[in-house]
Amino acid sequence: MTTKQRSRGSRPTSGDGPLAALLAGHAGPHDHADHGAPKVLVARSVADDHERWAGLPGRVVDDDKLGRSVRECSDALEVVATRSCDPSLLRALRDHPPPLLIVVGAVDPELESELGRLGRGRTRVLGPNAALLLGPSAGEQGLAPVACAAHVDELARLCRALGPTRLAIAPTPAWLPRWLGDPRLSAHDVVGYVPAPALELGWIDWLEQLGERELRQLLVPLGVPSVDLDRPNSPQLAPATVAHALERLIGPTYPAPQVLALLHEAVRRHLDARVPGSAVAAARPLNADPSHHDPAALALWSQARRALPRLAEIVGMQRPDPDLSLRIPTAAFLAQRGLLRIRESERLLAGGLEPLEFDDSQLELIDRADAVLEGAGEVLSDHESKVVLRGHGVEVTRQAFANSASGAASFADKIGYPVALKALSPDLRRKRELGAIELDVQNAAAVKRAYADIVANVEERAPMIQLDGVVVAEMISPGVDLRCGGLRMAGGAVAMFAHPVVNAPNEPILARSPLTPIDALLLAEAVLATVPVPARRRASDPDVTVFARLLLRIDSIFRHTGDRLLSIDLAPVRLLDGEREYVTLDARIVQRPHLEGE
Numbered sequence: 001m002t003t004k005q006r007s008r009g010s011r012p013t014s015g016d017g018p019l020a021a022l023l024a025g026h027a028g029p030h031d032h033a034d035h036g037a038p039k040v041l042v043a044r045s046v047a048d049d050h051e052r053w054a055g056l057p058g059r060v061v062d063d064d065k066l067g068r069s070v071r072e073c074s075d076a077l078e079v080v081a082t083r084s085c086d087p088s089l090l091r092a093l094r095d096h097p098p099p100l101l102i103v104v105g106a107v108d109p110e111l112e113s114e115l116g117r118l119g120r121g122r123t124r125v126l127g128p129n130a131a132l133l134l135g136p137s138a139g140e141q142g143l144a145p146v147a148c149a150a151h152v153d154e155l156a157r158l159c160r161a162l163g164p165t166r167l168a169i170a171p172t173p174a175w176l177p178r179w180l181g182d183p184r185l186s187a188h189d190v191v192g193y194v195p196a197p198a199l200e201l202g203w204i205d206w207l208e209q210l211g212e213r214e215l216r217q218l219l220v221p222l223g224v225p226s227v228d229l230d231r232p233n234s235p236q237l238a239p240a241t242v243a244h245a246l247e248r249l250i251g252p253t254y255p256a257p258q259v260l261a262l263l264h265e266a267v268r269r270h271l272d273a274r275v276p277g278s279a280v281a282a283a284r285p286l287n288a289d290p291s292h293h294d295p296a297a298l299a300l301w302s303q304a305r306r307a308l309p310r311l312a313e314i315v316g317m318q319r320p321d322p323d324l325s326l327r328i329p330t331a332a333f334l335a336q337r338g339l340l341r342i343r344e345s346e347r348l349l350a351g352g353l354e355p356l357e358f359d360d361s362q363l364e365l366i367d368r369a370d371a372v373l374e375g376a377g378e379v380l381s382d383h384e385s386k387v388v389l390r391g392h393g394v395e396v397t398r399q400a401f402a403n404s405a406s407g408a409a410s411f412a413d414k415i416g417y418p419v420a421l422k423a424l425s426p427d428l429r430r431k432r433e434l435g436a437i438e439l440d441v442q443n444a445a446a447v448k449r450a451y452a453d454i455v456a457n458v459e460e461r462a463p464m465i466q467l468d469g470v471v472v473a474e475m476i477s478p479g480v481d482l483r484c485g486g487l488r489m490a491g492g493a494v495a496m497f498a499h500p501v502v503n504a505p506n507e508p509i510l511a512r513s514p515l516t517p518i519d520a521l522l523l524a525e526a527v528l529a530t531v532p533v534p535a536r537r538r539a540s541d542p543d544v545t546v547f548a549r550l551l552l553r554i555d556s557i558f559r560h561t562g563d564r565l566l567s568i569d570l571a572p573v574r575l576l577d578g579e580r581e582y583v584t585l586d587a588r589i590v591q592r593p594h595l596e597g598e
Contacts, residue, residue: 016179016184017039017078018079018100019179019184020078020182020184021039021078022056022132023134023184038058038076039077039078040057040059040077040080041058041059041061041073041080042056042060042061042081043061043062043063043081043082043083044060044061044062044063045063045083046081046102047060047081049083049104051131051156052104052130052133052152053104053131053132053133054133054134056132056133056134058079063082064088066082066089066092067086067088067089067090067092068092070089070092070096070098071096073096077096077098078098079099079100079101079102080098080100080102081101081102081104081132082102082103082104082105083104084103084105084107085103085107085111093118094118097118097119097122099123099124100124100125100126101115101123101124101125101126101127102125102126102132103126103127103130104128104130105128106129112128126169126173127171129151129152129170130152130169130171131169131170132167132168132169133155133159133165133167133168133169134166135164135168137166143188144163144164144165144166144188145165145166145189145190146166146167146168146185146188146189146191146192147159147168147190147191147192148168148169148170148172148176148191148192148193148194149169149170149171149192149193150170150171150172150193150195150222151170151171152170154193155168155169155170158191158193158260160257161257161258161260161261162191162257162260162261162264163261166188167185167188171195171198172192172193172195172198174199174202175202176198177202177203177205177206178202189218191217191218191219191260191261192260193221193222193255194221194222194242195222195223196221196222196223196224196225196239199221199225199238199239199242200239200242201238201241201242203219203242203245204242204245207245215249215267215271215345215349216267216268216271218253218260218267219246219247220246220255220260221242221243221244221246221247222255224239224240224243225239225240225243226240227507227508227510229483229485229487229497229508229569230569231487232487232488232489232566232567233489233490234487237487237489237490237495237510238493240495240510241495241510241511241512244510244526245510245511248345248511248522248523249341249342249522250263250338250341250342250345251338253334253338254334258328258331259331259335260335262325262327262332262335263335263338266323266325266339267339270323270339270343273323294326297326297329298326300329301326301332301333303330304329304330304333304334305333311333311337314337316340317333317337320336321339321340323339324336324339344525345525348518348521348522348525348544349518353517353548353552354517355517356393356549356552356553358393362391362392362393365390365391365392366560367391369388369389369391370391370561372384372391373388373561373564373589373591374594376591377426378590378591378593379427379589379590380426380588380590380591381425381426381468382424382471382586382588383399383401383424383471384426384589385568385587385588385589386587388557389557389568389570389587389589392553392556392557393553394550394553394570394584395581395582395583395584396583396584396587397474397584397585398473398474399471399473399474400414400415401424401468401471401472402451402469402471402472403469403470405447405451406448408421408447408451408470408472409444409445409447409448411472412447412472413444415472415473415474416474417441417442417443418440418442419473419475420437420438420439420472420473420474420475421437421438421441421447421450421470421471421473422436422438422454422473423436423437423454423455423458423467423470423471424467424468424470424471425458425465425467425468426466426468426588427465427466428462428465428467434458434461435453435454435457435458435461436454436457437454438454439475440475447472454470455470476574479574479576479577480500480574481500481501481573481574481575482498482500482501482527482547482572482573482574483497483498483500483501483569483572483573484497484498484547484550485497485498485554485567485568485570485571486513486554486558486567486568487566487567488563488567494512494513494514494555494558495510495511495512496510496511496513496515496523496551496554497509497510498523498527498551499530500531500532501571502532504532506530509523509527509530513559514558514559517548517552520551520552521545523548524544524545524548524551525544527547528544528547542575543575546581546582550573550582554568554570563592564591564592565589565591565592566590566591566592567589568588569587569588569589570584570587571586571587571588572585572586573585
C-alpha cells in the first residue's frame with residue numbers, strides 16, 4: 001500500500017490485501033498502540049461480539065470515534081469493521097473507501113445501496129449481518145476447513161458441526177473465490193452454502209484451478225434459479241450454471257450442517273486413506289462389519305431408507321458406507337448419496353475421455369454446415385439444423401424434405417418403412433399439439449394421407465406460421481430420450497445443458513463452455529444419474545462416454561462458429577442400445593441476425 005494521498009474515490013481495490021491484513025496478525029484484537037500503519041480498524045462493539053468477530057487482528061476504537069480514525073488512517077486501511085454506519089462514519093468512508101467494509105449489524109435498504117457505491121463500486125462490502133471468524137492456523141489444528149453460509153446463525157450451526165475452522169464467513173460473498181485462491185487459504189477445504197446472490201462465474205474460475213482438490217470442496221448452492229431453455233441471454237443462466245458447477249461432483253445435497261460435516265469427514269477419510277501411513281486411514285469407522293453396528297443407529301438408518309425409497313434403491317445405498325460415521329444415522333444416510341457421487345466422479349476423473357478428432361473427410365461437411373448457417377435466417381428449421389449438426393459429426397435421423405404428397409411417398413420408399421412425417425418450419429415448436437407430426441407411418445398411401453393432414457392442421461391451427469414443407473424421416477427404436485444443447489449467456493459465454501425427457505418435473509443440468517473431456521463426462525454422468533431407471537449401472541444402461549462425446553461435439557460447434565450462435569437445442573436426442581449409439585430426433589439452432597454476426 002502506498003502512503004501517498006489519493007483523490008477521493010480513486011483508491012483501487014487490492015487483490016488480497018484485506019485477506020492478508022486479516023490473517024497477518026499485526027495486532028491483538030484490543031491493541032490500541034500505533035505500531036506502524038493500521039490495516040484493520042474495528043469498532044469496539046464488533047470486537048466484543050465473538051459470534052461475529054473472533055480471532056481476527058485489528059486496531060479497536062470506540063464506535064463513535066471510528067469515522068475520525070478512518071480519516072486519520074486514510075490509505076493505510078485495508079479493512080473497516082463496524083456494527084452500523086452513522087453519518088460521520090459514512091462521510092469518512094465516502095472520502096476514504098477501504099478495500100473491504102464489514103457490517104455486522106442490520107442496515108436499511110437505502111444505506112445498503114449507499115454502501116454498495118463506495119469507492120465507485122470498488123469497495124467490497126461484507127454484510128449487513130456479517131460474521132468473519134478466524135480459527136487455528138495449519139500448524140495448530142491441521143488443515144481446518146473454511147466455512148461459509150448465507151446467514152450468521154446458519155454459520156454458527158455449521159461451525160459447531162465441523163469443529164475447528166480456519167476461516168468462517170457469512171453471508172457468503174460473490175468475491176470469496178478470490179480469497180480462496182490465495183496461498184494462505186488455497187490448501188484448505190471449503191464447506192458451506194452459496195446463496196443465489198453470490199452465484200457468480202468467479203466460482204467456476206476457482207474450481208477450474210483446483211484439479212483433483214475439487215473433490216474435497218463441499219459447497220451447496222441455495223436458491224438455484226429456474227432456467228427457460230428457450231431464452232438465450234437470460235439473466236438466470238449464469239447463476240444456474242454456477243450452481244450446477246458447485247455440485248457437479250456431489251450432486252444435489254441436503255443443506256443440513258450435520259450432513260455436510262459427515263460428508264466432508266467421509267470424503268477426507270476416503271481420499272486420505274489412499275496415502276500410506278495416513279492417520280485418517282488408521283481411524284476408519286467399523287461400518288464395514290455389520291457386527292459392529294450400534295443397533296439403535298442401524299434402526300434409524302433403516303428407517304431413513306424406508307422414508308426415502310427412491311434414494312434407497314440407488315446402487316450403494318443398501319447398507320452404511322464404511323467411510324461414513326453413523327453418529328447421526330439419518331444425516332449419514334443423506335450424506336451417503338453424495339459420497340457415492342464423489343467416488344463415481346473420481347472414477348471419471350481418473351479414466352478421462354479421448355478428445356474429439358476430425359479427419360479430412362469431415363472438412364467438406366463442416367464447410368457445408370457453414371454455408372447453411374450463412375444462408376439461413378435467425379431460426380433454422382429442423383432440417384437446416386440437422387445439416388449443421390451432421391457437419392460436425394452429430395448423428396441425426398435419415399430424412400428428406402418434401403413439398404408434395406407424392407414427393408413425400410417417394411422419399412419414404414427410399415428411406416424404408418415405417419417413417420415419421422413432421423411439418424418443416426423454423427417457427428413451429430409444439431408440433432404434436434398442433435397435429436404437425438405423424439409417427440409410425442407404414443406405407444405410401446398412408447404417407448400421402450399424413451402429408452395432407454399435416455398441411456391442413458398447420459393451416460387451420462397456426463395460420464400465421466410459415467410452412468416450408470414436410471420432412472420424411474426414419475422411425476427410431478425406443479431408447480433413453482434426453483434434451484441437450486447450449487445457450488448463450490448474457491455475458492457472452494455459453495452454458496451447455498441437458499436433462500432427461502420424462503413425464504415428471506426435472507431441471508436442466510448446466511456446465512460452462514468450453515467443455516474439457518472431463519467436464520463432458522461429469523455433465524453426462526450427472527444427467528444420466530437423474531434418469532429414472534432403477535438400479536442404474538446395469539449392462540443395458542446408457543453409456544456415459546457416448547453422451548459425453550455428443551456434448552463435446554455440440555460444444556465444438558459453438559467454438560467453431562465464434563459468437564454467431566445463440567442456442568443449439570436437441571429435443572430430443574435418443575440414446576440407443578445397439579450399433580447406432582444415439583440419434584437426434586429433433587433439432588433447432590438459433591443464430592444472431594446476420595447484421596450482428598461475424
